[in-house]
Amino acid sequence: MNDQNPPTKNTLFIEVSGAGLPEVDGLYVPSAEPPKESESGTLSSLGYWNGKMAWDRADKKSKRSPAISYSNTYKSWRICRLDGHLAYDNTCNEELPPTEREWHVYKKGVAPAPKVVIHHYDPRMPCPEPNILFVIGGPGSGKGTMCKLAELQLGWHHLSAGDLLRAEINAGGETAELIEDIITKGELVPTSLSVTLLKNAIERLIRTTGKVNFLIDGFPRSIENAQGWFNIFGKDSPIPTMLYFECPYPVLEKRILGRAKYSGRSDDNVESIKLRFDTFKAETLPTVELFRSKNKCVEINSGRDRQLVFSDLAEHLSEFTENEFADLPLSEEAEMLLGLRPYPSKTTP
Ligand code: UP5
Numbered sequence: 001m002n003d004q005n006p007p008t009k010n011t012l013f014i015e016v017s018g019a020g021l022p023e024v025d026g027l028y029v030p031s032a033e034p035p036k037e038s039e040s041g042t043l044s045s046l047g048y049w050n051g052k053m054a055w056d057r058a059d060k061k062s063k064r065s066p067a068i069s070y071s072n073t074y075k076s077w078r079i080c081r082l083d084g085h086l087a088y089d090n091t092c093n094e095e096l097p098p099t100e101r102e103w104h105v106y107k108k109g110v111a112p113a114p115k116v117v118i119h120h121y122d123p124r125m126p127c128p129e130p131n132i133l134f135v136i137g138g139p140g141s142g143k144g145t146m147c148k149l150a151e152l153q154l155g156w157h158h159l160s161a162g163d164l165l166r167a168e169i170n171a172g173g174e175t176a177e178l179i180e181d182i183i184t185k186g187e188l189v190p191t192s193l194s195v196t197l198l199k200n201a202i203e204r205l206i207r208t209t210g211k212v213n214f215l216i217d218g219f220p221r222s223i224e225n226a227q228g229w230f231n232i233f234g235k236d237s238p239i240p241t242m243l244y245f246e247c248p249y250p251v252l253e254k255r256i257l258g259r260a261k262y263s264g265r266s267d268d269n270v271e272s273i274k275l276r277f278d279t280f281k282a283e284t285l286p287t288v289e290l291f292r293s294k295n296k297c298v299e300i301n302s303g304r305d306r307q308l309v310f311s312d313l314a315e316h317l318s319e320f321t322e323n324e325f326a327d328l329p330l331s332e333e334a335e336m337l338l339g340l341r342p343y344p345s346k347t348t349p
């Protein structure tokens with residue numbers, strides 16, 4: 001294989017990183033091993049080995065091809081070292097190398113075992129364009145609940161700007177304290193921070209799932225946020241439609257105080273709710289007006305029963321929802337989110 005003429009048979013790319021054995025780190029591309037018979041007698045085809053996809057190192061440094069492949073004899077996925085010896089394995093029958101399960105250190109490997117990431121798009125190429133809808137509404141208007149349902153039932157990605165910021169707090173990095181302080185006061189974090197988190201998450205999800213439909217929950221919350229979006233995504237990037245979840249304040253307050261019993265959120269208390277709502281009125285409502293003036297705002301009455309709200313949302317998304325999700329039966333989690341099935345004790349959302 002050469003870079004000008006990569007194999008197209010298998011379009012996944014594998015990245016191995018953080019390994020105890022640094023030499024297995026790096027990008028792997030579809031294997032260019034010519035068809036031949038494997039140790040179990042299975043005839044391979046280009047990009048495949050033992051009937052499953054297989055990969056070579058992108059830098060071609062490994063002596064073994066494929067460098068990541070499935071063994072029918074040992075019923076396991078294997079990653080080899082540069083000298084061709086096997087370093088890591090994962091016993092399972094999955095179609096692709098596992099990304100969630102830990103890898104086992106094989107004879108010539110060194111702990112800790114690496115993490116495997118599967119890209120559906122070549123990470124060396126520009127990222128495909130996402131299809132984005134913004135979801136905005138007051139605190140407790142149901143953005144998270146409805147976007148999660150769209151993720152489970154309709155195959156959309158759900159990215160909550162608030163959840164990404166809370167993940168930063170939990171990760172405890174440089175910005176953790178600043179973010180926690182701002183969130184507790186119900187104010188808005190600097191735009192560059194929230195947009196960068198969103199952009200990185202969008203790219204990662206497109207590359208690793210191949211799916212491009214996104215609901216961005218809780219962003220943009222100010223005109224400055226909206227401007228910041230275009231600064232980072234490009235002045236000519238399409239203006240996403242905004243779905244505005246309209247809900248009266250007493251309902252919002254009641255819902256958040258209900259959630260406060262188990263959410264553990266530093267802003268789920270009477271004081272913070274008022275501050276959040278003040279910020280919503282001062283900063284977010286003018287943003288809703290801006291999108292409305294551009295004919296880019298769709299209102300959803302989210303003060304109603306969960307099933308009615310979700311049915312409205314599903315209708316607005318239907319133009320882009322992939323066919324395979326059209327008549328999917330409700331999952332147990334979706335039934336819980338819709339209030340059709342009780343939550344197991346202690347996990348009420
Ligand atoms: N519930 C939901 N739908 C219901 C329905 N139809 N009927 C009855 N109950 C319903 O829902 C809240 C509760 O109501 C849940 O218990 C649910 O079961 C129930 P949820 O779906 O969680 O509402 P949501 O709108 O997501 O509420 P949330 O509190 O998450 O909204 P906020 O906008 O306040 O919070 P967010 O996480 O988006 O942001 C938090 C903070 O981060 C912001 O205040 C800000 O400080 C910061 N931030 C930024 O600075 N910049 C950003 O870009 C984003 C966030």
Ligand code: MG
Nearest residue numbers: 143144160162
């Ligand atoms: Mg939320």
